[in-house]
Structure formats: structure tokens, C-alpha cells
Amino acid sequence: MNDENISPGCSGQFQDGMNFMNELKRKIDLGMLDSKKILLQSCEKKEKITSYYNLKRAVIIDIGDRWTRYGISREFSPRGLLSSIVVSPEDGKKVHWLCNRLPEEQKRFLILSFMKKIINRHMLCNNGEGRLVVVENILMPSIDRKFLVDVVFGHKSLELTDILFVPATVATTMAYGTSTALVVNIGYNETTVFPVFDQVTLLNSCEIGGIGSKHFLDQIRDYFDLCGKVKTEEGFLEDLTYDDLDEFDRVNLAEDIAAGLCVVSNPVRGPRFRNWSYENKMDHFKFFPNYEIPLGKKILIVTGFIREAAAECFFMPEKYSDNPSVPELIYKSLKKCPIDYRRKCANHIIITGGPAELPGMFPRIRKELKKILREKDDGLLKTLVDEVKFLTVPDGMFSVPISRFDAWLGGAIYGSIPTYYNKVLKNQDYARTRKVPDWTDYIDEYDIPLAGDFNVVESEQVLSVKLKKVQI
Incomplete structure (x- = not known):
């Protein structure tokens, strides 16, 4: 390859890569490295990961505002569900077993008792020999995730090998066999609309309504x-x-x-x-x-x-109430989506949650959404009027509607695929770092400067110049 075809910004990285490949080839030619041994080690590692997933079946927990579903990976439906609303031992009030504002000791007690009820009593799993997959709300506070990991890894009766957090929006798309969709979740407390493109949730295009x-x-x-x-x-x-x-x-x-x-x-x-x-x-x-x-x-x-x-x-319009209707939330989310993603999201709309089972829900949403696209849009989204389609499963495939447990089913798929082995949080890693990774950690990993950093540095320089003038 001619070096003139390489941009100046990439020439250094390209040269480092070429030097590494030349050094690797030289060691193989001199017999310092065995290429067959390297390939064999790679295959053994892949086989070890695959056998690890085949032997250790994961416990799948889908945490919802009203119900918590639990089951085992490589199964098509959860084994049971428990109410997420429990009674606080301190004052007797009804609170969520994970997402609450109780004191630290009471919160740990609720999490421990709830996890014991699922893993030890209902699932009858062996302590210290299992895996855990948690299907979580993507907007769940990080401190609640930290509490859950600390209890699961710290207590002897719940000690597990690793834990994997899966966003409920991404897990829902996996249950329907797609990686791109517009996930409309009519939950217990609110209705959320999240576009998911190639298993990545577009947070800037989400919409949240207060009707649930x-x-x-x-x-x-x-x-x-x-x-x-x-x-x-x-x-x-x-x-x-x-x-x-x-x-x-x-x-x-x-x-x-x-x-x-x-x-x-x-x-x-x-x-x-x-x-x-x-x-x-x-x-x-x-x-x-x-x-x-x-x-x-x-x-x-x-x-x-x-x-x-x-x-x-x-379906109460926003002009008659404080909250927009479900079709209006879908319209607003589509309008926020990047132009290249709108058509595919409109072709893959997933309605999930308990009210999705109501007879006539899908035809009503389709007709009102098309009406909104024709009347409210200024021309950019009118081409999507005939593109509105919903993803469903054939009737009779499951004994109960899939909208009740589609997020759990996606989590069960995640727990059965060895491809996601690198995304799990292992017990020994957490014991060493005491940190639960989040998507914001990538900013520190890649050393991406924040916009506020430049302002701070500039203000410090101006302040130092002024101090020097005062001293003189």
C-alpha cells in the first residue's frame, strides 16, 4: 500500500500496526512463536466459554414496576412472578423492593430477602455455582444497580459467579427476532417509547408519558x-x-x-x-x-x-390532559429519530405491557398514528403513513400473550449465548474494583475530553495571569 493514500491523522496508527505485524511474523519465522499453538489456545478458550454457558444455566430476573418475573435460561417462559411491591419492615408502607429511598440497612434487607425468595426458595439453585441475568429498566438509577450487585456478590447464601445487566428495551427486541425496533412499553406507572437500532438504545429520541x-x-x-x-x-x-x-x-x-x-x-x-x-x-x-x-x-x-x-x-389527546396519548408519544419519538432510522423504526413497532393485550389496541394505535402523521406533520414524516407496522408473534405459539414476558424472554436469550461472555460482571472483578460498569465509563476509558474541561482550564489560566499581575 502506498503511504500517500493514508491520511496524516492515521499514518502513525497504521505504522504502529505494520510494525506489530512485522514483529509477529519475524517471531513466527524464527520459531519463537508457534502459530498452531496460538490457534489451538484460541479454540480452547472459545470451547471453554461455550461449555461454561452450556453447563451453567443462568437465573433470569425481569424487574418491573409491578411484577418481577424469574426463570431459567434456555426456557421459553418464566417459571413464576412475584409482586415488586413489598411491605417495608420499618413503617409498614408499600415500596418497590429495589427502587426505593429507604435507609441503606433497610434497603439491603429488602433486596436480600427478595433475592433469597427467588433463588433459594423458588429456583432451588446451588449457591456459588450459578449466573444471574438482570433485565433492568434503562433509566434505573446506578445506585440501585450497585446495591443489587453488592448484595448478590457479598452475601454467602447468594454468592454467584457473574451477573449480566441487559436493558429491557434491547431484550424486548431480541424476543421478536430483530435488532432494530421502536419499543413502546405501557408500564405500570408510565408509558415509554425507546427507539433501538442495532441493539443500541437511542436515548435522545425517547419519549415518556405519565399514563400507565x-x-x-x-x-x-x-x-x-x-x-x-x-x-x-x-x-x-x-x-x-x-x-x-x-x-x-x-x-x-x-x-x-x-x-x-x-x-x-x-x-x-x-x-x-x-x-x-x-x-x-x-x-x-x-x-x-x-x-x-x-x-x-x-x-x-x-x-x-x-x-x-x-x-x-x-388515547386522550394532550390538549385535553397533562399527558400525551400513546399515538402522540410514538409520533414524537419518530420525529426525534435520525432521518435514516425513521422508516425502519416505523416498520418495526413493538407494543408491550399488560394493556397491549386489550382487544382493539393495535388497530386503534395504527389508525390514530396515521391520522397524526397526516395532520400534524409538516411533510417530513408523511411518507411513513403507509409504513406503520407492528411486530407480533403467531397466535398459539405461547400459552399466554408474549407481551407479558417478552423482556424476560430476551434476557433468557442473552443468558444462553456465549457471545456476550465479555459483557458480564464477574465476582472476582467486582471484589477487586468494587465498581459496577456503566456506559459513562467509556468516556474515561477513551480519554474523551468534556466540554466543561476546556472552560475550567481557560479560567484557571486567566486567574493565574491576574494573580501574577497583582503580585507584581
Whole structure:
């Protein structure tokens, strides 16, 4: 290769590489190095890593705001799930077992007891001989990750060989067999939209809304408080009393109604529920059939109005509420994406979370998103109107909808592939450094100067010049 074709900035690196290759070739020719031995050692190391992953099956934990799913790698579904909301031993309040603001001792106690319940009681794993894969929220604070690693590696009953943190957005794309997608997670407390391109989450293009499953359940309860009916033992219809609402909350009946009875209306019929007067309803406006559910000694009447109107909270436009709707969040995220990524993200939209199972959710999001692209966009995104597609799995592949555990399934795939062996945090490495790697550590590794560093250096130089003048 002619040196004139090499740019001046790369000439030094190219020359160093050529010198290294020439020195390596010289040692092989002189017999100082055996090329076959080097190749054999590389193959033995690869075989050792592969056998390590084949022998030691990882424990997969998906940490959510409402539920924590657990299972074993190389399996197609989690073995069980536990509520992420636990009771604090100090004051009896309900808090998240990992993401909370409790004192350090109480937080360690909650993490230790929760991990013991999963690994020792439910999974029956051998101590000190297993691996752990944690599917985490990409916005989880680093201090919570540090607490989790410290407890897992520090306690004798939970001592594991290594731990791997996988972002939930990337794990979700793995479950659907793609590396690029627009992941829309309708979680318990909020709805998040994260573009993922080649297994890299584009944080600058994310959108977060305040509407989640919790708001959906509260909407169902408010409707029952407003216009709920019960049937007594004598067969008379009555309004719900405070005792009936307490029993309604005690048995968590709102979750059963949301999972099995609620539906999503179409874009023409849905907006009518925003200013709907249930008392003065029109006779020709037909609802879904009513359902009767036992509530103590009474029968709760789940009307078609409640079944259809409760899910409208996900499609309430931003101008009518403080939070944007799910289609508006998708539109804003697509608008923030780089131009080269927009079409592929629009072709690979993944809707995950509990409300994704509601009948009519996908058609409603598709129609409203296309409407927003036609009306709100200034021309840059109108070409994506016909490109909106959703990634799903064939019906009957799983016994339950995959949207309930797709992030866990992606974590199970990560725990079964030896390719990601270099990304795990080993017990001996953490014992030596006491540091949990994060993406910000690469700034220090590559010595990338920050913009603020130049200002500090410049101000120090100006200050030193002024001090010299004062001394003179």
C-alpha cells in the first residue's frame, strides 16, 4: 500500500500496526512463536466459554414496576412472578423492593430477602455455582444497580459467579427476532417509547408519558364509584356503597376486569366517551354486553359502558390532559429519530405491557398514528403513513400473550449465548474494583475530553495571569 493514500491523522496508527505485524511474523519465522499453538489456545478458550454457558444455566430476573418475573435460561417462559411491591419492615408502607429511598440497612434487607425468595426458595439453585441475568429498566438509577450487585456478590447464601445487566428495551427486541425496533412499553406507572437500532438504545429520541396501567385501573374504579351497580340477594339493583368499594379494592377486582373484560373502541366511537353523560345516554347507542361478577354477598354489574370507556385514557389527546396519548408519544419519538432510522423504526413497532393485550389496541394505535402523521406533520414524516407496522408473534405459539414476558424472554436469550461472555460482571472483578460498569465509563476509558474541561482550564489560566499581575 502506498503511504500517500493514508491520511496524516492515521499514518502513525497504521505504522504502529505494520510494525506489530512485522514483529509477529519475524517471531513466527524464527520459531519463537508457534502459530498452531496460538490457534489451538484460541479454540480452547472459545470451547471453554461455550461449555461454561452450556453447563451453567443462568437465573433470569425481569424487574418491573409491578411484577418481577424469574426463570431459567434456555426456557421459553418464566417459571413464576412475584409482586415488586413489598411491605417495608420499618413503617409498614408499600415500596418497590429495589427502587426505593429507604435507609441503606433497610434497603439491603429488602433486596436480600427478595433475592433469597427467588433463588433459594423458588429456583432451588446451588449457591456459588450459578449466573444471574438482570433485565433492568434503562433509566434505573446506578445506585440501585450497585446495591443489587453488592448484595448478590457479598452475601454467602447468594454468592454467584457473574451477573449480566441487559436493558429491557434491547431484550424486548431480541424476543421478536430483530435488532432494530421502536419499543413502546405501557408500564405500570408510565408509558415509554425507546427507539433501538442495532441493539443500541437511542436515548435522545425517547419519549415518556405519565399514563400507565395504574392510571387505567384507577379509571375503572372511578367509573364504578360514579355509576357502578350491584345486585342484592333479593335481586334489586343498587348503587355501590363505601363498603362495596372497600371490598372491590381488597380483592383487586379492577385488575381482573381490565385483563378479561375491557376493550378498546374504534377511533370514531371512542372520542364520544370523553363528554359522555351516562345518565342521559341515547337509546340507540349500543354498548357491549354486561357481565356479572361476585362481590362478597352481592353481584357486581360490569356494564358495557365501563368496559369500553375505561381504556380511553390511553388515547386522550394532550390538549385535553397533562399527558400525551400513546399515538402522540410514538409520533414524537419518530420525529426525534435520525432521518435514516425513521422508516425502519416505523416498520418495526413493538407494543408491550399488560394493556397491549386489550382487544382493539393495535388497530386503534395504527389508525390514530396515521391520522397524526397526516395532520400534524409538516411533510417530513408523511411518507411513513403507509409504513406503520407492528411486530407480533403467531397466535398459539405461547400459552399466554408474549407481551407479558417478552423482556424476560430476551434476557433468557442473552443468558444462553456465549457471545456476550465479555459483557458480564464477574465476582472476582467486582471484589477487586468494587465498581459496577456503566456506559459513562467509556468516556474515561477513551480519554474523551468534556466540554466543561476546556472552560475550567481557560479560567484557571486567566486567574493565574491576574494573580501574577497583582503580585507584581
